[in-house]
Amino acid sequence: MIPEGTILTEVLTQLVVVVTIALLLSIGLFVGRERLVETTAAWRSRFRASAPAIGVLLVVLLLNRVVRWRGDQISSAVGGIHMTETFYRFEGEFILLFQSIATDELTMYFSAIYIYGYTFMLVFPVVAYFALSDSRIFRRLLTAYSLNYLLGLSLYLLVIAYGPRNVMPEVLEVTMLYDNSPQYQHLTREVNRPTNVFPSLHTSLAAIVAMFAYTTRSSYPKWFPVAVVLAISVAISTMYLGIHWAIDVVAGLALAAICVVLSDHLVGRWSLTELYESARHRLEERRRNGE
Amino acid sequence: MSKREPVSNDTTGGRGYSRRAMLAGSAGLTVATSGCVRQVRTVVNRDDVEQLSLTITTLPADGDRESIQLAREVAAVLEAAGIDVSIEMRSNEEFLRAVLINHDFDLCVGQHPGGTDPDFLYEALHSLYADESGWQNPFGFANLRVDDLLEEQRRTDGDDREAAVEELLEEVVREQPFVPICVPEEHRMVRTDRFDGWEDGHPATRLGYLGLEPSEGTDRLRAVHVDARPSQNINPLTAEYRDHDPFVDLLYDSLATERDGDLEPWLAESWAYEDGVLEVQLREGCRFHDDEPLDADDVEFTYELLRDTELEEGESPSPPPQYRGPAGIVEDVERRDDHELELEVDAGEAVAERALTVPILPEHIWDDRATPATVPGVRVAGGTTEAVTTDNVPPIGSGPFRFGSRTERAHLTLERYDDHFTLRNDVDLPGPTVGELRIQIDPRSTSAIELVSTDSADVTSSILETYVLDDIEEADDTAMLESPSWTFYHLGFNARRAPFGNPRFRRAVAGLIDKAWLAEDVFHGYAEPTATPVADEWTPDDLVWDGEDPVTPFLGGDGDLDVDAAREAFEDAGFRYDGETLRVRR
Numbered sequence: 102m103i104p105e106g107t108i109l110t111e112v113l114t115q116l117v118v119v120v121t122i123a124l125l126l127s128i129g130l131f132v133g134r135e136r137l138v139e140t141t142a143a144w145r146s147r148f149r150a151s152a153p154a155i156g157v158l159l160v161v162l163l164l165n166r167v168v169r170w171r172g173d174q175i176s177s178a179v180g181g182i183h184m185t186e187t188f189y190r191f192e193g194e195f196i197l198l199f200q201s202i203a204t205d206e207l208t209m210y211f212s213a214i215y216i217y218g219y220t221f222m223l224v225f226p227v228v229a230y231f232a233l234s235d236s237r238i239f240r241r242l243l244t245a246y247s248l249n250y251l252l253g254l255s256l257y258l259l260v261i262a263y264g265p266r267n268v269m270p271e272v273l274e275v276t277m278l279y280d281n282s283p284q285y286q287h288l289t290r291e292v293n294r295p296t297n298v299f300p301s302l303h304t305s306l307a308a309i310v311a312m313f314a315y316t317t318r319s320s321y322p323k324w325f326p327v328a329v330v331l332a333i334s335v336a337i338s339t340m341y342l343g344i345h346w347a348i349d350v351v352a353g354l355a356l357a358a359i360c361v362v363l364s365d366h367l368v369g370r371w372s373l374t375e376l377y378e379s380a381r382h383r384l385e386e387r388r389r390n391g392e
Numbered sequence: 393m394s395k396r397e398p399v400s401n402d403t404t405g406g407r408g409y410s411r412r413a414m415l416a417g418s419a420g421l422t423v424a425t426s427g428c429v430r431q432v433r434t435v436v437n438r439d440d441v442e443q444l445s446l447t448i449t450t451l452p453a454d455g456d457r458e459s460i461q462l463a464r465e466v467a468a469v470l471e472a473a474g475i476d477v478s479i480e481m482r483s484n485e486e487f488l489r490a491v492l493i494n495h496d497f498d499l500c501v502g503q504h505p506g507g508t509d510p511d512f513l514y515e516a517l518h519s520l521y522a523d524e525s526g527w528q529n530p531f532g533f534a535n536l537r538v539d540d541l542l543e544e545q546r547r548t549d550g551d552d553r554e555a556a557v558e559e560l561l562e563e564v565v566r567e568q569p570f571v572p573i574c575v576p577e578e579h580r581m582v583r584t585d586r587f588d589g590w591e592d593g594h595p596a597t598r599l600g601y602l603g604l605e606p607s608e609g610t611d612r613l614r615a616v617h618v619d620a621r622p623s624q625n626i627n628p629l630t631a632e633y634r635d636h637d638p639f640v641d642l643l644y645d646s647l648a649t650e651r652d653g654d655l656e657p658w659l660a661e662s663w664a665y666e667d668g669v670l671e672v673q674l675r676e677g678c679r680f681h682d683d684e685p686l687d688a689d690d691v692e693f694t695y696e697l698l699r700d701t702e703l704e705e706g707e708s709p710s711p712p713p714q715y716r717g718p719a720g721i722v723e724d725v726e727r728r729d730d731h732e733l734e735l736e737v738d739a740g741e742a743v744a745e746r747a748l749t750v751p752i753l754p755e756h757i758w759d760d761r762a763t764p765a766t767v768p769g770v771r772v773a774g775g776t777t778e779a780v781t782t783d784n785v786p787p788i789g790s791g792p793f794r795f796g797s798r799t800e801r802a803h804l805t806l807e808r809y810d811d812h813f814t815l816r817n818d819v820d821l822p823g824p825t826v827g828e829l830r831i832q833i834d835p836r837s838t839s840a841i842e843l844v845s846t847d848s849a850d851v852t853s854s855i856l857e858t859y860v861l862d863d864i865e866e867a868d869d870t871a872m873l874e875s876p877s878w879t880f881y882h883l884g885f886n887a888r889r890a891p892f893g894n895p896r897f898r899r900a901v902a903g904l905i906d907k908a909w910l911a912e913d914v915f916h917g918y919a920e921p922t923a924t925p926v927a928d929e930w931t932p933d934d935l936v937w938d939g940e941d942p943v944t945p946f947l948g949g950d951g952d953l954d955v956d957a958a959r960e961a962f963e964d965a966g967f968r969y970d971g972e973t974l975r976v977r978r
Contacts, residue, residue: 108839186478263481267452271461271914274859283839290801290835295454295483 109287123221131324136232150236154243161247168254176258184262188346199341211338219335222310245309245364253302260299266343273343301345304353307335312361443973445476449497452481457857461914463501469904473958474974485632492631493525500884508653508878510557510926511743514542515717526631526713532888533569549740558932565943568898571883574911574919578875583850585869586610594875598641603822611827615853616840620801620833627784628751631713644751644789655745665741674731675813680754681794687730693755695725701777703762710775721747792824804831858918896965902944909951
């Protein structure tokens, strides 16, 4: 799927290296040796218990890939609505607020957060929650991710909008991610189209992670404040870098809340083993009645 | 989105609906009590008067950084003049599809391809083309006087033609079918340590990439292009994917090639004009990239296809959205033998030669494409053929480079076509001097510059966006290349929709646009404000820009609109104000 291109490879390698280092450090810091040892012993059963949630997430990610690539065609088929003007009229130049505090250091910080911080934030909880003895929170996290992509993608298809950087390029010149670090556009255009703006999936995923960090603060007390700082930084970075409107960020937060609540309702509702048992039961009964 | 479609005067349009519904409701009551049916009907059936609202269609900054800024400035002055404006952004190909193919716009802001010869206006404005799609009259402009002058400049030569062009331009700026805003400068960055001879050809044409002198051991020319479309579609006839790029011209030959506004022999060895007939002598022994011979049949076929992409099999002609201007000059083609043709043309010598600039397409490939097409997910109008919708990969032409490979949005790689006539010993024309031409797609001007600076590319084949020009640092082995520009930024009106068909309205709008300020502010000074859409040498003295627009001067100064003067202009044009808002009858 990845086209040739040295810049892309470079950026990807860099991303993998940075995130791996951050993961190793934070596993040592937040998860701890004990849990790791425990996990190596129990990973089979935990994996089996979580298989459906993992399967669903993989299917959703695949769908995500297809839809983001063919989105324009699907959008025009389902009658997506152009909303850029509506957003711009609604909030005007609100996000330029962040331009007034812009410095080179902040631009570097938020660029790093947008690319590296975000990727790390997505991956770390997967490892951390797999290391918990109760697999429910792990399954809930994966389910929340799946829901987030499903709902987010549907909104992408329905709402066609360009971000601030496409509307007011001249005022965002200083902080605009792709002007300062054009190499990142090679990465982001692999996963996104410029009209995938509403809602901000960066914000929603980061917020989901922060909300889970709150739920699990007794298991991972040190991770919670870190997650909150990271999540807030990610949300601000999307506006600071001119990628999202404030309205996208608000929608992202709402989407995150919905996904977290829904994941609580959905996970554990159906057990595959039970479904299988009851189906077998019914089948046997029918056979008996038939005889 | 929101309130648009000023043409729809039925009851489905927003506010008008509710007010009319209310009127109708109360009318029902009145009828029941008084029975004065006729009087009520005269009241209710009157169309509503409401604020004029319009949409400006343009490109997002990813597609064209300057267009969106211009559109926002235009929107601001129109709003100040009491018009409700919304901006609709479309990606490159969707923008062109909306404007050129479906004519689904009120006003549009973008780059017009223009032309080195004023005859491009024939294609752009002749009313015969108002119902076709493509760059031929997307504005739906129709004016018999302009038609006459367009035809006159086509048929005349020398001083007569100059006079006709002058008269034509006077009429065009009076009518303002579109408002030409400014001509952007074309700057590109090149590596001088790897290639010499960059100045010899215009880098928006094939000659810019031929005849270059590579340094010792260099066999690869690396271009970097910010627009991904050439990697997605290489069909010369697809208007949405063709812009100011030279790659189609490198893959396909035309009979003549343009250098500094003049035409030189290319695939045609020579031609002679006499009394409305162009006698063309083709080069012998030319072949397409698939080794099929290229002869007079292919040339004849090409002009037929450019007249009707269904080759007269359909109920009515389906002209392609590209090359209509030059191809329309040719009325009939007669093949004398394999290498000799007679083109019957409806033009004087000066314009007739323009007909020779279209790409020659292989009959054995395009013959099958002359059938109606379907594209999933896209509204396809009747008469749209495969010839227009195919992505044409791999392209089979006869040009100096042949198709090598491509990855969508990553690269398009061409290889030298060793049998090309420019490589023959007895032909003294610039040919391909490298084995490979690789066009890498890179989304931004900033990174394109970086690629050239770090010796990862030799030329930025796209025009650099003006906002990066001030920051470019000089270096020993790179250079900036400035080339003459014939494209221009414009504000287009869709004359099919009221009130944009009204020249008085268009003139009033033109007066709201501070072209000089926009050229300075949006283009950082790298653009020339203009009153006419043609090159300087064709601009009559009284239409030359002299600090302000000679016909529709800006109503204000230094970017600030004089709102009262603007209102007066609209009132003088016959429009009404209700308080702050400009009202029109729906």
